[in-house]
Amino acid sequence: AVFLTNVCVSCVCAGGLGQLGIGLAQILREQYGSENVILSDIKKPPSHVLNRGPFVYADILDYKHLRELVVNNRITWLVHYSALLSAVGEANVALARKINITGLHNVLDLALENSLRIFVPSTIGAFGPSSPRDPAPDLCVQRPRTIYGVSKVHCELMGEYLHYKYGLDFRCLRYPGVISVNTPPGGGTTDYAVQIFHDALSTGHHECYLRKETRLPMMHISDCHRATVEFMQAPQCQLSLRTYNIAAMSFTPEEVAQEIRKHLPHLKVTYNPDSVRQTIADSWPVRFDDSNARRDWGWEPAFGLQELVSDMLQSIRNKRATDGLSIS
Numbered sequence: 065a066v067f068l069t070n071v072c073v074s075c076v077c078a079g080g081l082g083q084l085g086i087g088l089a090q091i092l093r094e095q096y097g098s099e100n101v102i103l104s105d106i107k108k109p110p111s112h113v114l115n116r117g118p119f120v121y122a123d124i125l126d127y128k129h130l131r132e133l134v135v136n137n138r139i140t141w142l143v144h145y146s147a148l149l150s151a152v153g154e155a156n157v158a159l160a161r162k163i164n165i166t167g168l169h170n171v172l173d174l175a176l177e178n179s180l181r182i183f184v185p186s187t188i189g190a191f192g193p194s195s196p197r198d199p200a201p202d203l204c205v206q207r208p209r210t211i212y213g214v215s216k217v218h219c220e221l222m223g224e225y226l227h228y229k230y231g232l233d234f235r236c237l238r239y240p241g242v243i244s245v246n247t248p249p250g251g252g253t254t255d256y257a258v259q260i261f262h263d264a265l266s267t268g269h270h271e272c273y274l275r276k277e278t279r280l281p282m283m284h285i286s287d288c289h290r291a292t293v294e295f296m297q298a299p300q301c302q303l304s305l306r307t308y309n310i311a312a313m314s315f316t317p318e319e320v321a322q323e324i325r326k327h328l329p330h331l332k333v334t335y336n337p338d339s340v341r342q343t344i345a346d347s348w349p350v351r352f353d354d355s356n357a358r359r360d361w362g363w364e365p366a367f368g369l370q371e372l373v374s375d376m377l378q379s380i381r382n383k384r385a386t387d388g389l390s391i392s
């Protein structure tokens with residue numbers, strides 16, 4: 065393992081204030097100590113984040129500053145979460161190219177120069193209409209038609225190239241759509257699967273921007289975090305690949321609505337497909353084959369659809385009660 069001599073990890077999580085970074089930092093801090101995990105982003109952190117451990121401003125496009133951060137803090141692991149997601153990227157291709165591709169080159173160079181173990185997530189968006197969709201295996205044709213997908217394929221290939229050529233400890237998981245309560249999603253195509261729970265408990269009505277039969281791979285955020293930490297900790301000798309699919313469940317808007325109705329029978333869902341996000345979703349896999357992750361490093365999800373729905377409704381109820389909001 066690439067740990068520091070005192071067997072702890074000094075890690076920086078860039079783009080850490082988004083949907084996934086805050087929770088991942090919390091888990092890593094529980095295991096390695098809060099001082100050893102630095103969160104960075106270009107956004108102002110909320111006070112509950114500032115109180116829990118080090119936070120620094122770092123623009124992924126500012127290579128010299130990133131290098132200073134890594135050197136001064138004797139960083140050994142880097143988690144690169146900064147990105148523009150699928151729908152946001154299509155609305156701003158030039159910026160997506162900068163953040164998702166130039167930003168990636170910066171962190172890969174940094175990792176190579178400083179012998180960092182580097183983790184960068186990929187996505188179902190790294191596949192396209194010519195990929196096998198049910199299920200999508202780890203290795204197959206990848207011709208995505210979004211800048212987000214193109215940048216993620218580029219990331220997978222660059223990371224693997226640098227691994228095989230220079231021994232860079234690059235690790236990459238293709239996440240499904242991630243579902244969370246405490247941190248809002250950042251403009252992906254699977255965001256509806258978070259909003260539907262909030263709507264179910266507030267107005268009782270959700271207007272879905274995807275068609276009701278659109279099936280996509282999804283995952284509870286705690287499974288996503290656990291997969292990330294377990295994969296980062298796996299000994300190199302167990303990894304036959306550098307980029308793995310991870311799966312938990314696949315559902316359509318209608319199926320998640322039906323499951324929510326077992327708890328809240330009054331939920332009404334109407335469908336008003338948005339052409340950009342529907343086209344993106346139609347080009348993505350409906351299921352992931354994650355058998356390699358299960359075999360190589362023991363990946364196993366804890367949440368299926370039933371568990372996800374119960375947990376989301378309970379967590380949102382608690383949150384609304386704490387915030388003094390009514391529950392429908």
Ligand SMILES: NC(=O)c1ccc[n+]([C@@H]2O[C@H](COP(=O)([O-])OP(=O)(O)OC[C@H]3O[C@@H](n4cnc5c(N)ncnc54)[C@H](O)[C@@H]3O)[C@@H](O)[C@H]2O)c1
Pocket residue numbers: 078079080081082083084085104105106107122123124125144145146147148149163185186187188238239240241242243248249250251252254
């Ligand atoms: N959330 C999902 O469902 C999902 C699914 C698959 C893959 N992923 C991947 O996981 C990673 C994290 O996703 P997320 O959902 O937390 O995204 P998010 O959009 O919620 O957060 C991304 C963060 O990057 C930051 N950022 C933007 N420009 C930056 C810059 N120039 N320098 C530094 N930071 C910058 C943003 O401020 C934001 O906090 C991304 O790489 C994404 O592609 C997410």
